[in-house]
Amino acid sequence: MTWLSNAARLALRGGAFARPNWLFWLDFILYPLLAIGLVVRDCDALGWRWAGLAAAGFLGFTLLEYWMHRLPLHGLLYHGSHERHHTHPAEYVVFPIWYTPPIFAGAWMVLSVAPFVGFIIGYCWFLVWHHVLHHADLNRFPSAVRRYALWHLAHHHDPGCNFGITLPLWDYLFGTWRAAPQSGGRA
Numbered sequence: 001m002t003w004l005s006n007a008a009r010l011a012l013r014g015g016a017f018a019r020p021n022w023l024f025w026l027d028f029i030l031y032p033l034l035a036i037g038l039v040v041r042d043c044d045a046l047g048w049r050w051a052g053l054a055a056a057g058f059l060g061f062t063l064l065e066y067w068m069h070r071l072p073l074h075g076l077l078y079h080g081s082h083e084r085h086h087t088h089p090a091e092y093v094v095f096p097i098w099y100t101p102p103i104f105a106g107a108w109m110v111l112s113v114a115p116f117v118g119f120i121i122g123y124c125w126f127l128v129w130h131h132v133l134h135h136a137d138l139n140r141f142p143s144a145v146r147r148y149a150l151w152h153l154a155h156h157h158d159p160g161c162n163f164g165i166t167l168p169l170w171d172y173l174f175g176t177w178r179a180a181p182q183s184g185g186r187a
């Protein structure tokens with residue numbers, strides 16, 4: 001039963017490990033399914049207006065991501081899985097399972113379906129992109145995509161800049177943007 005207590009501890013406290021396990025992939029599966037389910041449920045309303053609202057929700061997620069990363073994760077909550085991620089960026093990090101559900105529950109309460117779906121897509125994009133940029137060989141990427149990845153790696157070298165992971169926009173607006181290094185490979 002050791003694996004059960006380890007899984008429970010990891011789920012409640014979060015952590016980092018050398019190989020991914022099912023907890024690491026959980027959000028990669030659950031949130032896309034949630035987004036697909038909501039789109040299917042709302043299919044009668046799909047159209048340009050719906051897409052615009054979803055784009056606004058996506059943007060809202062990127063703004064929240066910027067401030068969550070800049071304030072709690074580099075403030076009160078730094079000495080946990082985020083510090084571990086900064087010192088061992090190639091490890092597989094999971095947040096405690098109670099981190100994200102309250103954020104999504106709050107977003108669900110204030111947003112209609114379309115922006116909520118955009119918000120979820122923002123989170124999915126964050127999950128996938130952050131995973132890829134730390135685990136893929138960036139030298140194989142087209143140069144524009146590689147610069148986009150290196151831009152986050154600059155944050156790992158200087159934790160006072162480039163807090164946005166999905167979009168550089170908020171770093172430009174809030175004065176924390178720094179140019180990506182010209183070269184680099186795996187984190």
Ligand SMILES: [Zn+2]
Nearest residue numbers: 085089130134
């Ligand atoms: Zn990172």
Ligand SMILES: [Zn+2]
Nearest residue numbers: 069074155159
């Ligand atoms: Zn950070």
